[in-house]
Amino acid sequence: xxxxxxxxxxxxxxxxxxxxxxxxxxxxxxxxxxxxxxxxxxxxxxxxxxxxxxxxxxxxxxxxxxxxxxxxxxxxxxxxxxxxxxxxxxxxxxxxxxxxxxxxxxxxxxxxxxxxxxxxxxxxxxxxxxxxxxxxxxxxxxxxxxxxxxxxxxxxxxxxxxxxxxxxxxxxxxxxxxxxxxxxxxxxxxxxxxxxxxxxxxxxxxxxxxxxxxxxxxxxxxxx
Amino acid sequence: xxxxxxxxxxxxxxxxxxxxxxxxxxxxxxxxxxxxxxxxxxxxxxxxxxxxxxxxxxxxxxxxxxxxxxxxxxxxxxxxxxxxxxxxxxxxxxxxxxxxxxxxxxxxxxxxxxxxxxxxxxxxxxxxxxxxxxxxxxxxxxxxxxxxxxxxxxxxxxxxxxxxxxxxxxxxxxxxxxxxxxxxxxxxxxxxxxxxxxxxxxxxxxxxxxxxxxxxxxxxxxxxxxxxxxxxxxxxxxxx
Numbered sequence: 140x141x142x143x144x145x146x147x148x149x150x151x152x153x154x155x156x157x158x159x160x161x162x163x164x165x166x167x168x169x170x171x172x173x174x175x176x177x178x179x180x181x182x183x184x185x186x187x188x189x190x191x192x193x194x195x196x197x198x199x200x201x202x203x204x205x206x207x208x209x210x211x212x213x214x215x216x217x218x219x220x221x222x223x224x225x226x227x228x229x230x231x232x233x234x235x236x237x238x239x240x241x242x243x244x245x246x247x248x249x250x251x252x253x254x255x256x257x258x259x260x261x262x263x264x265x266x267x268x269x270x271x272x273x274x275x276x277x278x279x280x281x282x283x284x285x286x287x288x289x290x291x292x293x294x295x296x297x298x299x300x301x302x303x304x305x306x307x308x309x310x311x312x313x314x315x316x317x318x319x320x321x322x323x324x325x326x327x328x329x330x331x332x333x334x335x336x337x338x339x340x341x342x343x344x345x346x347x348x349x350x351x352x353x354x355x356x357x358x359x360x361x362x363x
Numbered sequence: 364x365x366x367x368x369x370x371x372x373x374x375x376x377x378x379x380x381x382x383x384x385x386x387x388x389x390x391x392x393x394x395x396x397x398x399x400x401x402x403x404x405x406x407x408x409x410x411x412x413x414x415x416x417x418x419x420x421x422x423x424x425x426x427x428x429x430x431x432x433x434x435x436x437x438x439x440x441x442x443x444x445x446x447x448x449x450x451x452x453x454x455x456x457x458x459x460x461x462x463x464x465x466x467x468x469x470x471x472x473x474x475x476x477x478x479x480x481x482x483x484x485x486x487x488x489x490x491x492x493x494x495x496x497x498x499x500x501x502x503x504x505x506x507x508x509x510x511x512x513x514x515x516x517x518x519x520x521x522x523x524x525x526x527x528x529x530x531x532x533x534x535x536x537x538x539x540x541x542x543x544x545x546x547x548x549x550x551x552x553x554x555x556x557x558x559x560x561x562x563x564x565x566x567x568x569x570x571x572x573x574x575x576x577x578x579x580x581x582x583x584x585x586x587x588x589x590x591x592x593x594x595x596x597x598x599x600x601x602x603x
Contacts, residue, residue, distance in 0.1 A: 198470075198471050200449075200471045202451060202476075204453070204462050204464065204478075205431065205451060205453060205462075205464075209449065209451060211449075211468060211471070225469050227468050227469070230433070230600065231435050231447070231449070231468065231599060233447060233468050233469075246435070246447040247401070247597070250401060309490075309491060310473075311472075330470070330471070332472065332473055333488070334473045334476055334487065334488035336464070336473045336476070338470065338472065340470075
């Protein structure tokens, strides 16, 4: 059961992973086409200036077998180096907050806070560490796991296609990331799954480098 | 002296009785996995004037034959809880078929997608961790069936009336299925399946909502006493 929980957490971060790319790029950028390297490097530069992030999001899930979309709304907070929160507000109340070593989650079904120590759960730690790196805004090493295609240059739109034999390739067909005009943050992420389902995440009212309220890091019911 | 001894004996018996009740309570708590009930229970009313045949028929008429629901699903196993998933269920009760999709609320990725048609389960997609369990698809399908199918007792089921509940019992597979109806609206509040006089699993229904003259429970809890798991299903949206 613990393994299932870990995998769910890992899985849960897969879509978030696409918001930002991995570190360094030294290993791979030599293999990149010069124009792709230039775009990734420029995006890395711009996002590396982010210290805090506060954004609303709309998550639209399209299921191949059903007509209507499932729409979730909420907020994401990030404060470097070690605070991250994902709060779903509508139509259900669910919160996940990572403070350093501790991942806390709360949902309205149980109304209980569940805490997981990352240091005591190495698999969780790896997932969180990866996620933090990606959210730190470094892109070039994504090329180890993904083939990246530039779909559009203004605004920048990139398509990430998981390479064969990666864990993600079992689940995800492709991820398209559309950046804002100023390229400092993502406007939309479109995840196409192997299951033929898809998710569109749209970030709205995004605030960068503004002071964040303490309540952002509390796992508690949010006002709907 | 004899009177005092007798009183002491009665006191001792009472203490034993209280202890037994406490032990029974703890046992029940353990059996149910100590799950707290996040829903309002149906308010009980005396049922002496209710005709069981009418109760059965009225409830049968109030259930939708086809529906699409968006729910949250929480799975608890031996005190471990897996974060809530979103469940999308489309069911056709008459044709005994349904499709269910489990979605991770964070990021929205599909966790599993399966369908059942005339008792044949087809798992279209499931993350690897789930597919490692051989019976994953059948277990999910089985729980959907428990929750949403077979909610009306047979016309020839045995009927027992208590002060606040009407209970229908009928043979099912290798055991007995029990349907408990209660409340002013005379709704199904509980289904219990017994084998060898032991309760194997139960489904509890809470907070019925009426949409287009059809009833939908806003909360469902499935307790499997044998396998020690609980499922809590909360209705988010009806797309009938």
